[in-house]
Amino acid sequence: MRRLSTIMIAAVLLAAALAGAAAQEWGVSVGSWSFVGGGPGSGAYACAGLSAGLGQRLELEAFGVARATPAPFGDALAGAILGFSVFGPRRTTYFNMALDLGFLQTVVEDGAPGLGPSYAMLRLSPLVVGTPYYGHRDRIFSLGLLYDVRSGALSATWNFLIVHWYPGSHAWLPAGDRER
């Protein structure tokens, strides 16, 4: 099982490198995260990540999730998600839905650094508002299914809100340059 985790991590790093080379635009994300009925346990978690747009509908995101309460940084996970925009192209569909396929690897467990349980994740963000073109894209009420690779247990994840910023987007150009 440890070998599988290593292969998954290598695959994620390789995909991230390829995505970096082919990325249309970069984004930064922050949000909240909850694990329900499994994962590292109950608490309020914060997540932050870097995303790269790939083609019309795909977005690859590398991110970290850390426990904020009750014991800050008591658990932390690193992961990657490949997101698919369901209702239309990412850059032009202002109200969208996203379907994500992801992998999470525990890197801090009960306060101790080291590789812990790993998870595969399928997540649906039913309401995605904004586009990279406008510089903002917010995922609201995301619900995910988490599969513990080691134990085979299923649990759920929940993100109330994940905010994405795209610093290089059209919206951040000086006003006089926006019409170009």
Next chain:
Amino acid sequence: MKTLRTLACAALLAAAAMPAVADPPSPWLGGVVFSTRGYSEGSAHAAGEYLDLGLFVDPFELAFLRPSASLRLIVPLFPFDAGRIDGAAGLELELFGLRRHPLRAIMAQASAYAPALSASRSFSFVDPLSGEWAIGAHPIRLRTGDARYSFLAPELLFGPGFEPAGWSLKLFEFSYLIFEEPRR
């Protein structure tokens, strides 16, 4: 010299109490607020994600020390527990608004960096005397024309007799102004 100092202090206080005349008057009176938060170990709250939902009024357009008040429900969202929904009444004091701030690049609208301090009293609907006092800070808080966005706001909690009772952290708190002032 003492008189001069007194006059200078009085002038500062008067300036703080004056409306921000540089901007057009805001039509907004209040709105809705929501946030997600968690509580520390040793607090009276179980581990989990909590959702604040409430209403607020922001009636004074002051450049400094701008007060607002809110009434909220604090809902244990994950794991959900309807029996432990608390209420809270709070005051917030926005210290100042700074237009040229380093975070303005992440906002699509014109914004001001507007840190704030807060104080609140929570109460259980089952036993209203068993609530907590909370004193908090909003160090990363932005104000736009119709909203307020706060990130990573810590609170210190105190029991009914002001004994320390742990802390909480609001991951984010967004307030949207949606209620207009009555027309004069």
